[in-house]
Amino acid sequence: SQQGEEDPQALSIQEGENATMNCSYKTSINNLQWYRQNSGRGLVHLILIRSNEREKHSGRLRVTLDTSKKSSSLLITASRAADTASYFCATAMIYNQGGKLIFGQGTELSVKP
Amino acid sequence: EADIYQTPRYLVIGTGKKITLECSQTMGHDKMYWYQQDPGMELHLIHYSYGVNSTEKGDLSSESTVSRIRTEHFPLTLESARPSHTSQYLCASSEGWGEFGELFFGEGSRLTVL
Numbered sequence: 001s002q003q004g005e006e007d008p009q010a011l012s013i014q015e016g017e018n019a020t021m022n023c024s025y026k027t028s029i030n031n032l033q034w035y036r037q038n039s040g041r042g043l044v045h046l047i048l049i050r051s052n053e054r055e056k057h058s059g060r061l062r063v064t065l066d067t068s069k070k071s072s073s074l075l076i077t078a079s080r081a082a083d084t085a086s087y088f089c090a091t092a093m094i095y096n097q098g099g100k101l102i103f104g105q106g107t108e109l110s111v112k113p
Numbered sequence: 114e115a116d117i118y119q120t121p122r123y124l125v126i127g128t129g130k131k132i133t134l135e136c137s138q139t140m141g142h143d144k145m146y147w148y149q150q151d152p153g154m155e156l157h158l159i160h161y162s163y164g165v166n167s168t169e170k171g172d173l174s175s176e177s178t179v180s181r182i183r184t185e186h187f188p189l190t191l192e193s194a195r196p197s198h199t200s201q202y203l204c205a206s207s208e209g210w211g212e213f214g215e216l217f218f219g220e221g222s223r224l225t226v227l
């Protein structure tokens with residue numbers, strides 16, 4: 001089974017509201033990353049938080065990481081219709097000669113104007 | 114904006130045809146990846162490469178093959194396409210060693226096998 005599980009699978013909110021998405025994982029990680037995917041497009045990197053960090057901000061995005069609970073959350077404040085997309089967490093694990101980035105199943109966010 | 118390109122964006126072919134999905138990046142990244150994604154579903158790593166002449170299979174078994182003859186080019190080939198190969202294929206690249214940094218994705222190639 002995949003490393004990351006996201007919750008909720010789908011979220012529908014009104015413009016201006018905050019959106020919170022959660023991600024849980026199973027094994028130790030090097031870092032955790034969040035990506036955004038517009039329908040039918042590739043993924044775009046949003047933010048990276050290292051295993052020794054607890055919180056990180058980027059514009060309207062706030063990411064937290066709790067390594068004791070093996071979980072992370074992505075908060076989008078003051079959402080806009082343009083934030084409508086799927087959001088994926090990805091856990092990075094380093095080993096031997098390289099590493100892997102394992103993606104969760106994503107949260108589909110719909111922001112209604 | 115990421116400098117990684119995939120062609121074709123859309124491909125509809127018949128069963129049994131050989132296809133190659135192209136992926137090129139101009140960022141000089143050593144690491145490149147192919148992910149497979151079904152609609153509304155998570156991404157599965159099917160192939161990756163750490164540099165020229167290096168290719169490895171990912172977590173999801175795939176009948177496709179890859180090659181890495183040049184740093185910038187990482188094509189994926191299906192010798193005989195089947196309807197079960199219908200999916201979106203995403204190519205990505207990343208730089209550096211040590212910390213596993215962000216991936217830069219192409220726009221994807223959506224394959225439909227009839």
